[in-house]
Amino acid sequence: MNKEFVPRITSFLCKWCSYTGADLAGTSRLQYSASIIPIQVMCSSRVDPVFLLKAYLSGSDGVLLGGCHPGDCHYETGNYHTRRRFAIVREVFESLGLESDRLRLSWISASEGPKFARIANEFTEEIRLLGENPTRKSIFL
Amino acid sequence: MSSISIDKSVAMGLKDLLGYLLDSDKVDSVLTMRRIPETGAWDLALITDSGNLGEAEPLAPVMTVNAGKELSSLSLSGKRIAAVLKPCELRALIERVKREQGSLQNLLTISHTCSGVFPLEQAADGSMNELLPKYEKVASMGEVPSSVRDTCKACQHFIPVHPDIMLASAGAQRPGEGCVLYLEGGKAEEALREFRGVRDDRVFDPSSLDRTAAARKKERDRLFARVENDCSGLDGLLNVFGKCVGCHGCSRVCPICYCALCDFESMNFDYNLPYFEEHLSRRGALRLPPDTVMFHLGRLTHMSFSCVGCGMCSDVCPVGIPVAAVFSRTGERTASLFDYVPGRSLTEEIPVMVFKEEEFSELG
Numbered sequence: 001m002n003k004e005f006v007p008r009i010t011s012f013l014c015k016w017c018s019y020t021g022a023d024l025a026g027t028s029r030l031q032y033s034a035s036i037i038p039i040q041v042m043c044s045s046r047v048d049p050v051f052l053l054k055a056y057l058s059g060s061d062g063v064l065l066g067g068c069h070p071g072d073c074h075y076e077t078g079n080y081h082t083r084r085r086f087a088i089v090r091e092v093f094e095s096l097g098l099e100s101d102r103l104r105l106s107w108i109s110a111s112e113g114p115k116f117a118r119i120a121n122e123f124t125e126e127i128r129l130l131g132e133n134p135t136r137k138s139i140f141l
Numbered sequence: 142m143s144s145i146s147i148d149k150s151v152a153m154g155l156k157d158l159l160g161y162l163l164d165s166d167k168v169d170s171v172l173t174m175r176r177i178p179e180t181g182a183w184d185l186a187l188i189t190d191s192g193n194l195g196e197a198e199p200l201a202p203v204m205t206v207n208a209g210k211e212l213s214s215l216s217l218s219g220k221r222i223a224a225v226l227k228p229c230e231l232r233a234l235i236e237r238v239k240r241e242q243g244s245l246q247n248l249l250t251i252s253h254t255c256s257g258v259f260p261l262e263q264a265a266d267g268s269m270n271e272l273l274p275k276y277e278k279v280a281s282m283g284e285v286p287s288s289v290r291d292t293c294k295a296c297q298h299f300i301p302v303h304p305d306i307m308l309a310s311a312g313a314q315r316p317g318e319g320c321v322l323y324l325e326g327g328k329a330e331e332a333l334r335e336f337r338g339v340r341d342d343r344v345f346d347p348s349s350l351d352r353t354a355a356a357r358k359k360e361r362d363r364l365f366a367r368v369e370n371d372c373s374g375l376d377g378l379l380n381v382f383g384k385c386v387g388c389h390g391c392s393r394v395c396p397i398c399y400c401a402l403c404d405f406e407s408m409n410f411d412y413n414l415p416y417f418e419e420h421l422s423r424r425g426a427l428r429l430p431p432d433t434v435m436f437h438l439g440r441l442t443h444m445s446f447s448c449v450g451c452g453m454c455s456d457v458c459p460v461g462i463p464v465a466a467v468f469s470r471t472g473e474r475t476a477s478l479f480d481y482v483p484g485r486s487l488t489e490e491i492p493v494m495v496f497k498e499e500e501f502s503e504l505g
């Protein structure tokens with residue numbers, strides 16, 4: 001019998017906005033997908049593209065990168081750099097025919113608990129449709 | 142802008158120039174390709190005594206190392222160096238200067254239109270000698286020699302970008318034109334003030350290379366189509382990079398990969414037992430050394446937008462992975478996100494060092 005596919009979504013969330021937004025979703029008792037596996041980082045720009053690759057190649061079905069809205073970065077400009085790097089990672093994926101839809105960048109502020117819950121559910125659903133990441137079982141990575 | 146014509150072949154005229162620069166103390170040394178007398182093989186050499194210039198073959202279609210990479214470190218010594226660079230080496234030098242790995246201050250850059258270089262294997266085993274006459278003939282007709290590196294065939298940047306002194310080599314000249322030096326900027330004018338030749342104000346006409354440009358474009362499309370076909374999706378990625386033995390040679394010879402402490406060689410990638418156990422429990426087997434595919438994907442995200450397509454990486458790969466073809470193709474795409482052309486200009490900022498407030502609004 002096939003077990004129902006539960007995606008695993010590695011989520012890098014910045015301490016000041018997105019992680020706090022996720023906290024707010026929790027304290028507001030909003031229901032959101034249990035697929036989200038949060039990792040707190042001090043700033044979204046701390047996330048080297050290699051972190052995203054590592055998560056992807058290690059079998060995460062989706063990789064979420066959350067930061068403050070543009071202009072609101074706690075360190076003023078970190079998320080602008082994040083955005084450029086993310087654009088590069090996506091382009092690399094697309095140029096090699098990899099599933100770039102498994103990667104997502106979202107701006108979620110500390111007050112946007114409902115938005116966090118919505119994005120978590122939306123992204124989980126998108127990943128569910130994509131199915132399991134083929135890298136999960138591959139022994140050659 | 143001015144020009145100096147010498148009634149000699151391009152190669153001889155260039156050697157005269159190097160001799161003049163050393164003898165008149167305009168520079169302390171010259172960096173050029175050289176034929177090793179004892180073995181007949183080529184290397185890149187720094188020459189301070191003009192008596193040793195007999196061995197110099199500044200236009201030899203060989204690249205044993207990207208000279209831009211070597212020169213950038215030398216440029217910080219404070220010595221004045223005149224360097225003969227291929228267009229991609231000049232671009233690599235510019236990229237490194239932008240990364241504060243070198244300085245143009247004490248350099249006199251000399252570059253030439255390029256018809257491509259032979260793979261190192263053929264340069265090393267001597268088979269290049271037999272192929273050279275054909276190479277020269279084909280290049281002089283403005284066509285793409287079949288014996289050069291894949292990325293050379295597909296190279297779109299074979300006219301150097303703003304060297305101090307430029308030469309038009311085979312294919313970019315009218316027959317019997319002799320050697321013409323195109324000077325750009327005060328540094329070249331100053332250095333060549335007493336150099337003997339016919340002075341003029343000719344400007345290089347790139348339209349003489351239109352035919353070559355069209356042929357290269359066709360080769361580029363063909364190469365990129367091949368990469369797209371072979372290296373698409375996870376299966377394609379494993380097909381192409383699955384052979385990797387993890388030697389990291391490609392990043393060692395890369396002129397752009399300058400990090401002394403490369404992340405992939407740091408302790409971040411020294412795995413401990415729990416790591417292996419975790420992976421084995423999930424996958425049932427594990428490839429060693431691990432992370433070879435991630436290494437290439439990581440380099441693509443770290444530096445592909447600055448790739449000058451010199452082809453050193455493919456040439457040193459012990460298992461024949463077409464690294465340069467993949468990097469050129471993806472690099473062209475990542476660079477175009479920012480309208481960036483690696484090595485085009487010293488003032489163009491490296492894409493990951495700057496940002497615009499209004500861009501990529503579709504991503505967030």
